[in-house]
Structure formats: structure tokens, C-alpha cells
Amino acid sequence: MKTYKKLSITLLLMSITFFACSTDDDENDNTIEPPISCENATNFIFEEKDGLVVAEFESINNINDWNNENSVAGFSGTSYLVWKGDQFLNAPGNGLLTYNINITTTGTYRFIWRSRITNGTSGSEHNDSWLRFPDASAFFGQRNESIVYPGDTGQTPNPNGSSKDGWFKIYKSGPADQWKWQASTSDNDAHDIFVTFDTPGTYMMEVSARSSFHALDRFVLFTENVSLSDATSETAELSEINCN
Numbered sequence: 001m002k003t004y005k006k007l008s009i010t011l012l013l014m015s016i017t018f019f020a021c022s023t024d025d026d027e028n029d030n031t032i033e034p035p036i037s038c039e040n041a042t043n044f045i046f047e048e049k050d051g052l053v054v055a056e057f058e059s060i061n062n063i064n065d066w067n068n069e070n071s072v073a074g075f076s077g078t079s080y081l082v083w084k085g086d087q088f089l090n091a092p093g094n095g096l097l098t099y100n101i102n103i104t105t106t107g108t109y110r111f112i113w114r115s116r117i118t119n120g121t122s123g124s125e126h127n128d129s130w131l132r133f134p135d136a137s138a139f140f141g142q143r144n145e146s147i148v149y150p151g152d153t154g155q156t157p158n159p160n161g162s163s164k165d166g167w168f169k170i171y172k173s174g175p176a177d178q179w180k181w182q183a184s185t186s187d188n189d190a191h192d193i194f195v196t197f198d199t200p201g202t203y204m205m206e207v208s209a210r211s212s213f214h215a216l217d218r219f220v221l222f223t224e225n226v227s228l229s230d231a232t233s234e235t236a237e238l239s240e241i242n243c244n
């Protein structure tokens, strides 16, 4: 009788241990820590230097409902952020990511992100997210002489396709199975993205979910004094991050 009781307790303990281990395994994907942690997430600031900002999307503290993953190879930094929730094709502001940037070199910067499609083989599905600079002096898309402004800002013309409440839909084109530096707006009429900061200070960059399975790796902002290849180089130095 005693031996039977002992065996039962042993089996119970083994079950608990097994269950605890299984739970740990399931949580591995979403536990990648950012490089530094600020007590107040809104005080997390990227420092522009010599007309260049280089930042990993995964480096902020509050990633809302995005997933922080590292299973699709070829990313830079420690991981990438991918949206796996509902699609918000005409409703920006969901799954909000905020990047505060301290600008000392005033002027117009080009913006590009490095992103990837992580579901299926189509190059035109799961290939976009929303972007907004709500307190910048200007935020626009440009292709040669053509300029477009985000919808609902009172400025025209607006891009082809979705744009709302000052947000641009930012997409990549080309094959689905590769990370790519590209940030375009206006459907079938790709305009590059620019943002102007007229005075030194801290500005907000906002990203929100649009297509599911769009993965964001790294972004850069650079003035005309910095080349595209230098800004997007693998060896470009990451911007300093401060907690103010």
C-alpha cells in the first residue's frame, strides 16, 4: 500500500515537471529582450547623428501585440517584429509602435525600412504596414516631380490606394522570399518616402499594423548628405538610444 502511494506521488511530480517544461517551450518565440530597457517606454529615444538614424524595429520596449521573432533568417540585429493579428487594410492605428527620435540636424530625411513577407509566395500580399510622423514639419511621398501627401491632412494630391488620418501605406514589391530595403507609397506608382524636421527636437514616428505576416527588421532616416548605400549598409552604426 505504502509503495503504491509513493509511486503515485512520483508520477504526479513527473507530470507537473513535464507540464512546466512544455509551457516554457511554447513561450520561447516571444521572449527576446530589447537591448536596453527604459522605465517609461515613452522616454525611449533614438539619437540622430550627422543626418542619419539607424534603428532595429525590435529595440523598443513596448511592441504592443506584434510578435518579436527570429525564425526567418537574414534579419539584422537580434530579431524582427511581425504582425500576426487581424488585417487593418483601411484602419491605421492598430498595433501601434512608437519610435521617438531626437533630431539635431534639421532638414529633409528619406525614410526606408527593411521588411519581408513571411507567409505564402505572392509578392503583393502581406507586404505592407502603416507609417506616420504626426509632429514632423512635412511628410510626403516623391517620385521625380510628383509629390503625394497622406490622406485627411488637407494636403493634396493623395496616393493611389489606402491612406488615412495622416498615415501612408508603406509597401515593398518583388519576390516574397527575401528581406528588402524598400519603402514605397501609392499603388502601382511607387513614391519614395520623405519627412522634414524644421527645428531640432524630439519627433514621433508611428508604425501600425495593416497586412498580417508583414515583418519589419530595421529602418533608416537619412539626409541628402548620406548615401543610400551607406545608410542601408550592414555595417552602419546603430543610433544611440537614451532613456530621458
Ligand SMILES: [Ca+2]
Pocket: 056, 057, 058, 075, 076, 077, 078, 079, 080, 216, 217, 218
Ligand atoms: Ca532587426
